[in-house]
Amino acid sequence: MKAFTALFDRLSVTPGADNQITLIRDYLRQTPDPERGYALALLTGSTALRMTRPAVIRAMVEERADGALLAMSLDYVGDLAETVSLLWPAAKTNRSAPSLSELVDLLPQSPKADIPAMPAGWLDACKPAERYVLLRLLTGGSLRAGVPASRIKAAIAAMSESITADEVEEVWHALTPPYDDLFAWIEARGARPDTDGKPVFRPFMHGTEVSAETVENRAPDADWLVEFLWNGARVQWVQAGGVVRLFSRDGDDLSPAFPELTSPLPVDVVLDGQLMVDRRTGTGTELGTAEDLERRVQRKTATSAQLRDRPARLKVFDVLAVEGEDLRGLPLRDRRMRLERLAREHGLDPSPLLDPASVVELHQGLAAVAGTKGLILKRGDRPYGARGRGLRAGANRGDDWLKWPRAAHRFSAVLLYVQRTAGGPSAAFHEFTLGAVTEDTEGPSLVPIGKVSPTGLTAEELAQISAFAKENTRERFGPVRSIEAGIVLEVACERIEGSARRKSGLRLITPRLLCVRQDVPWQHAHTLQSLLNLIA
Amino acid sequence: MPGDFYIDPHRKVDRAVITHGHADHARAGHGHVLTSPETAAIMRVRYGKNCAGTFQNLSPGAWVDHFGVRVGLVPAGHVLGSCQIVLEFGGWRVVASGDYKRASDPTSTDFEVAPCDVFITEATFGLPVFVHERSEDEIAKLMASLQTFPTRTHVMAAYSLGKAQRLIAELRAAGYDAPIYLHTAHQRLCQLYQDFGIDLGPLLGVEKAASTDLSGHIVLAPPSASREGWAGALNEPLNCAASGWMRIRKRAQQSGAELPLVISDHADWPDLTRTILDTGAEEVWVTHGREDALVYFCQTQGLRGRALALIGREEEPE
Structure with missing residues (x-):
């Protein structure tokens, strides 16, 4: 518990993938089985222990602490688990803080009647930071510390000289906590865990975003398969032994959130495709927004209203395995034939193949095809090669799949907030918040419309913004500061969607910065209304 | 105030008693400064040799008489040279803690409890959630x-x-x-x-x-x-x-x-409350931070606790 708490605390304030990987790797190297396995389960969200509710914890602390002091503290800290972790009176005890393994072993077996008495003894034995982790565990809170699952697998791979993160990814979903077999394999004490007949995730093959020029200059004699790039989320649909799993881009299991997509087929297959959500209203069905999709992905399980009004569907474009046979070594052309046969036999919805001779016309006509965000050109003679696999010759990222996104919206927006990178030089920014102009009786004012990464601007432009921000800071909120209107930025974004949740009423999809507009006074930047008019 | 001097005054005064060298307590430009030798040295390094008209050094354990008020210093454990100020007049003993801590610190003399009738305490971390680590x-x-x-x-x-x-x-x-x-x-x-x-x-x-x-x-x-x-x-x-x-x-x-x-040069909540009880003071004035919780604590202990900022206002009509 102590070592895991130290790791959790450190991860929650450590930026940067490499640093997080180092911290997790070192923890896994220094921690024995099965403790590290349960830690892994908590960090990846594969296990949640929940034995009580926040209200029970609150009642327990009320028995031990003065009510007025508790109220003042809660008001200051804001979070119940954190407040209780700090306020819990130190008690003399000869116990030590429970290990994760103890908790996992004890909880399911303890008689219900004993459970309320157990946490108090544990909390007495903990120091404040451990108490916080324990309280989150007991109340079913997340302990993922903001670390994506793929990063945790990279940290596991980093324990070994020879095993890659992709290889870890590919066995991960065949394993269960505390992962003894995984560590035995990683530490060269045991064989690779058996994944036959188990629904495991396979690392995705990725394309590279390219310009019209690259598309025109592509290898002319090669066999190119052309498809639409679809809005939505990339997913892998896996069926093995009749069990279906839906994996996100990051290898997270989304199946419980999408029950309408988990009915098994008569054959075990692994499909690559795009998850899309529709929006059903009284008047008909249209494609859902990015927000609609996000809401479904973020929920652990779907509500019946969501299943009725925001149903999901799958657009498939590749097949990676059929009946246990790995097809990834086959050329795409052959995989496509297998996919089309499967689609015919089992009623799948394949992304159509388009005419390679008319990519320019197709690209120009994208606006008329609902749900598309560009074209993708794929080499028909190439195997399915995920980044870093190194298993299949010629399968490197960049050459085989070319993504040609739709022409973007361009507009000018005003810089509202800047967030600096911790510890970076003065011109190092982490994030900008943009605003659009609105007119009211008091004159022009600004409404936040979205956040954007500062990449895309030159060093001189960033230095100019840094100097301006220093002189014109209005308020500071930790690393974030609001600045006076004055910097106008040229922005490109894939598209603009309506959003009921935001004050601006819109949401920018994949915005990026092009340059600083010296020639535009902020009052003449784009108005909110002009952006609302661009909503697709 | 009896004695015609000020403790850690924010504006320039003729006579100042300084608890420690942090800039919000020790300012330049006073006429006469009474403080520990270490704090005087710190002020000279920070503000220059002529930062006060005259310095009068007082070591913990020694006392001076000042217009009928007996003034002494007791180590506060906050930084090098930091002291609590003990005032004795009219049969009363008042202690102004200044900033203090009770955790061990190899660079500062350990805090000593100064028994008193009125204890003026700091309250930077005056909420029970502030429990410092070792x-x-x-x-x-x-x-x-x-x-x-x-x-x-x-x-x-x-x-x-x-x-x-x-x-x-x-x-x-x-x-x-x-x-x-x-x-x-x-x-x-x-x-x-x-x-x-x-x-x-x-x-x-x-x-x-x-x-x-x-x-x-x-x-x-x-x-x-x-x-x-x-x-x-x-x-x-x-x-x-x-x-x-x-x-x-x-x-x-x-x-x-x-x-x-979590390393602080101020007392955490357990030490703030322990110290109030240790001094034996019946009246506690709380200043410099979060007063509410400490004032409440004093009340639960049967002590008269007051936020110092309010005292001036209460006394104004007199």
Whole structure:
């Protein structure tokens, strides 16, 4: 518990993938089985222990602490688990803080009647930071510390000289906590865990975003398969032994959130495709927004209203395995034939193949095809090669799949907030918040419309913004500061969607910065209304 | 106030008694300053030799009479030279704690309880959620981080008086004997601590070091200096912060520090409340921070607790 708490605390304030990987790797190297396995389960969200509710914890602390002091503290800290972790009176005890393994072993077996008495003894034995982790565990809170699952697998791979993160990814979903077999394999004490007949995730093959020029200059004699790039989320649909799993881009299991997509087929297959959500209203069905999709992905399980009004569907474009046979070594052309046969036999919805001779016309006509965000050109003679696999010759990222996104919206927006990178030089920014102009009786004012990464601007432009921000800071909120209107930025974004949740009423999809507009006074930047008019 | 002098006045006065050398307590320009020899030396280093008309040194244990008020100093354990002020007049004993802590600190004389009738306490961390960690445990985190990230420069934000020297001394006590690099703002006060016989081990100026020399080392800098040019030239700097505020997760995250350590030169809640009871005071005036919870605590103990800011207003009609 102590070592895991130290790791959790450190991860929650450590930026940067490499640093997080180092911290997790070192923890896994220094921690024995099965403790590290349960830690892994908590960090990846594969296990949640929940034995009580926040209200029970609150009642327990009320028995031990003065009510007025508790109220003042809660008001200051804001979070119940954190407040209780700090306020819990130190008690003399000869116990030590429970290990994760103890908790996992004890909880399911303890008689219900004993459970309320157990946490108090544990909390007495903990120091404040451990108490916080324990309280989150007991109340079913997340302990993922903001670390994506793929990063945790990279940290596991980093324990070994020879095993890659992709290889870890590919066995991960065949394993269960505390992962003894995984560590035995990683530490060269045991064989690779058996994944036959188990629904495991396979690392995705990725394309590279390219310009019209690259598309025109592509290898002319090669066999190119052309498809639409679809809005939505990339997913892998896996069926093995009749069990279906839906994996996100990051290898997270989304199946419980999408029950309408988990009915098994008569054959075990692994499909690559795009998850899309529709929006059903009284008047008909249209494609859902990015927000609609996000809401479904973020929920652990779907509500019946969501299943009725925001149903999901799958657009498939590749097949990676059929009946246990790995097809990834086959050329795409052959995989496509297998996919089309499967689609015919089992009623799948394949992304159509388009005419390679008319990519320019197709690209120009994208606006008329609902749900598309560009074209993708794929080499028909190439195997399915995920980044870093190194298993299949010629399968490197960049050459085989070319993504040609739709022409973007361009507009000018005003810089509202800047967030600096911790510890970076003065011109190092982490994030900008943009605003659009609105007119009211008091004159022009600004409404936040979205956040954007500062990449895309030159060093001189960033230095100019840094100097301006220093002189014109209005308020500071930790690393974030609001600045006076004055910097106008040229922005490109894939598209603009309506959003009921935001004050601006819109949401920018994949915005990026092009340059600083010296020639535009902020009052003449784009108005909110002009952006609302661009909503697709 | 009887005695015609002020404790830690914010504006220039004829006669000031100063608890310790932090800028919000010790200001330049007073006519006559009564304080500990260490605090006088700190003020001269910070503000120049002529920062006060005259200095009168008073060591803990000695007393002076001042227009009918007997004034004495008692160690406060906050920073080098920090003292509580004891006032005796008309049969009353009043103690102004100034800023204090009771945790051990190799660079500061240990706090002593001064029994009194009226105790004027600070309340920087006057909420029960503020429970500081043992500094050894926090320093161990820094030592572990140097092992985990052996090439990154650990840039520790610390105030130049007190916190910086304490961190250095705690690191030395934990066996860290490599040179520690100092921002220019820290160099004079570290020298002063060493002149008073406090061993800080090998210290080097950061301005003379190449960024490659700093790789894997500790640099101490004032909190404001982490955006200066030298910090930008560092290879993957790892920002550290040591403060009682780091106890609160949101504050730690907002600080931008990758290694927040809960090390404070103020008393935490258990020590604030323990000290109030230890002094035996029947009346407690709470100042300098979060008054509500401490005033409430005094009431639950049957003591008269008052927030000092309110006293002036109450007495105005008289």
